[in-house]
Amino acid sequence: MKKYLWSWMGIAAWLVVAGGCALRPTATAVPAPAQPVPVPMLGMAQDREKSAYPQSGGDTATTVHFGMPTPDRMVVRTAHLDLVVPDTEKALDDIQTLAQELGGYVVSVEAYQYQEGRQATITFRVPTEQLDAALDRLRAMATTVRRESVSGQDVTDQYVDLRSRLRHLEAKEKQLLEFLDRAEDTEAVLEVYEHLSATQAEIEQVKGRMQYLENQAALATITVSLTPDVMAQPLETGGWNLPATVRNAVETLLAVLEFFVKALIYIVIVVLPALILAALPVVGIVLLVRWLVRRRRHP
Secondary structure (H helix, E strand, O other): OHHHHHHHHHHHHHHHHHHHHHHOOOOOOOOOOOOOOOOOOHHHHHHHHHHHOOOOOOOOOOOOEOOEOOOOOOEEEEEEEEEEEOOHHHHHHHHHHHHHHOOOEEEEEEEEEOOOOEEEEEEEEEEHHHHHHHHHHHHHHOOEEEEEEEEEEEOHHHHHHHHHHHHHHHHHHHHHHHHHHHOOOHHHHHHHHHHHHHHHHHHHHHHHHHHHHHHHHHEEEEEEEEEEHHHHOOOEEOOEEHHHHHHHHHHHHHHHHHHHHHHHHHHHHHHHHHHHHHHHHHHHHHHHHHHHHHHHHOO
């Protein structure tokens, strides 16, 4: 009995093993279907372009764009001075010489001739690192420094944004040139050429703006107003201050004119209408009496 039992158990085990092998799937190499290669279209390329080169925005002073480090701070510096000088002509010559010595140039000169003397305004530019030296030399020329102001405008963010935009536009231009080479029909060529022309024009604008900011940051602008000593002194004779007297006379004249104007306004707006309203009953009574008298005389 045990002999048959072991035989049946052996047969059952063999069937289980054989069945498991039969159910196991056979790994066969199935060739993958050929994938069609998509032809790049202009719109799809532009979308990829936008994702690869994002537009910059916000505070980009410490942002790295396209693997390029942020440049040093770009500050546009300007200065304004109002100086009293012994001689206006000599001061103009000295300032022009100063601009040349410091590696700059004169932008404009305006002069005003008066009976007492000549006033002038001169604007010149010098390298930014020479601004302090120029201001020291200008103060030394003056008898009195009436006013002095120095300001700076940080344009680093603008420059970084423009540089990122330029990189994006140049990448776009390169792709458009490739599309133009592969374009076959006339319609596609015209469409790509239109986009290419607009992109190239925008590139020139960005480059021009970048060059302008570079120039503004590299050179400081100084504007100097010059007044001779003779014109700067108040006119006084025997304790009489002529400018103060003229100012007081003008203020008195303005006060008198203001009084007459206000009086005229009150007469036209208030007094005249009040008189008209008060006279209406009197005129009515007079007309009524005259009508009654005429009627009595001519019944």
